[in-house]
Amino acid sequence: MTARTNTPAAADFVRPRAVAGAACLAPWGERAEGVPGGAAEELPKVVGFVLSRFSPIVNAAVVECLGDPTSEDNLVGQAGPRTAMVLATMYGDTVTGDTATARMVDGKVHSPLLFFQSVTTSILGHLTKKYGITGPLTSLSHLTDPGGQALLLADSLLESDAADQVVIVGVETAANERAASVQQRLTENQEQVGALPVSDAAAVVLLRKAGQGSERLPLLASAVTEPDGAAAPEYGWLSGLVAAGRVQAGVAA
């Protein structure tokens, strides 16, 4: 199967949009030197989430973008009922899912904690409680450009008036054996597949409706590069969201 998948790189948002906040997180320690969002390897723990960094990195990146959830000045404020969240990933939480399966193969029982944290919506539930977000919650997977598709979906939610602002979260953990094997075999099959980040990474963009007179912004896909080179190639497909946060924040502010 040779797939040519559409990307939104050539498209515009339906109407003017503003990027009200953005953050990216590459908690790779010394390996993240010079990388946008580079941070220490250790992430704040999230109660109830174990083994995998998928949910903790989502939590940390969203807090970095939106601000302290206990502060009145965070970017959600009183707009929780009009705030939506879109989480984008290719593989989801492979650490949790595959740890559970590998344990089963070894004849061991599952951990109940792995049961609930294996779905992407659990960490969104944690975050919505912290920020009082009660709008639509969506999670999606796309073969080449989850970030660009998340921007499109967020645009849809704004256009249909389901929300006034959308927290877009891109997240991918470092490829484990299964993900690496799938990536390699899809490439060998000449099926297009998005590049994975070099290690656990997340990027968050807060997209809002913009006022009249604002310019329409291009939707950015992972293939988009800035004039001085790739936006953040270390982020793999998430580089589109990193670029959206950096480029569009300047244009739309």
Add this chain to the structure above:
Amino acid sequence: MAAEVAITGYGVFTSYGFGTQALRDGLFAGHTGFTPVTRFDSTPYHADRAATYEGEGPEIPGLPLKPGVTPGQGEVLRACALAALAMARHNGADAPVLLGTAGDHSGNRGFWEDIATGRAPADPRVLDSLPSRLAERLGEELGLGRRRLAFVNACVASTNAIAHGADLISRGSADVVVAGGSYLVTEDVFAKFDSGKALSREGVVRPFAKGRMGLLQGDGVAVLVLESVRHAQERGADILGKVAGWGMAADAHHVIQPHPRGEGMAAAATAAIRKAGIAPEQIGYVNAHGTGTPLNDVAETAALHRVFGEHAPRVPVSSTKSGTGHMLEATGAVEAVITLLALREGLLPPTLGYQEPDPDCDLDYVPNTARPADITHALSLNAAFGGVNAALVLERAGEDAA
């Protein structure tokens, strides 16, 4: 003006078999689909049943059942999509593909067994463990549109797929959308739910009834062809029903527990009813999420009281998971098909296994036997971990919602 959204085709597979008649003969006739698990050894687990297809009922076209083997999601999706497109008399060209799926888990176990024994992983099914690859493969093999997305938000995933497809059509971004979802019972997912003590240990599911003990999983795949009414009419297609409204909302309450007063679910349902442009009293039937867990069913009942107020006791509500089992990412799509059948055939599917009422669940749950009813609009509800809620309002063909 927003375009109206028609349903012009569907294909469906459950433990009862492939197609509409299987649902009529099974669920609507009052039979549960639960049988002892044969696809894997259930000895290590607390539960030992699921609603898996065991060869009773119509086979999947071109995909004969292999005892002890979980069919491939990609192959069942293809069969359902072909049936849906044939019913719609449309080739699906340019139709975005929107699927609710967490990927096909059937290859994962083999992959890790190979790793554990030092073999090079060879089973190609593991490629479909990547959720979006199922959407991509379906689109590529059937020549559908280039936009191919997998929704991975757990038990609302295919409801979300249908809602997003309806939204695209409503705003004029697509004329035709292929939307659906898939989950087929596999050991690793079964084991996860078992470890979380979510599975009923009595071999049946008794939603909304006193003493209910939890859910059981089931096979489910459904694909719907959504289309703008104008487009369907212009090409002379049969309009089977409409997706009149959709809504999603979050609880902001808990990582896994539903809001005890059903606030998010009520908000999603209210948004869907408002988008449909009808009064809550016009809803003649609710296909509930109705997992059969103690917390969900009380929360959902509370949500329906919030939505319908004094009218709530007069709205028939059933949980068809009592027959089909919980089909996880596919559940919204399969239940949309069941709800469409209820509208078209004037027959409300029952809540099976209902014996003794629970005082905290005080609505009309259509216990044990299907009920004739002449209804014009129905509400289908789903919820997922993280307090994610989704609702669809379906409308009988030929009705004017205005």
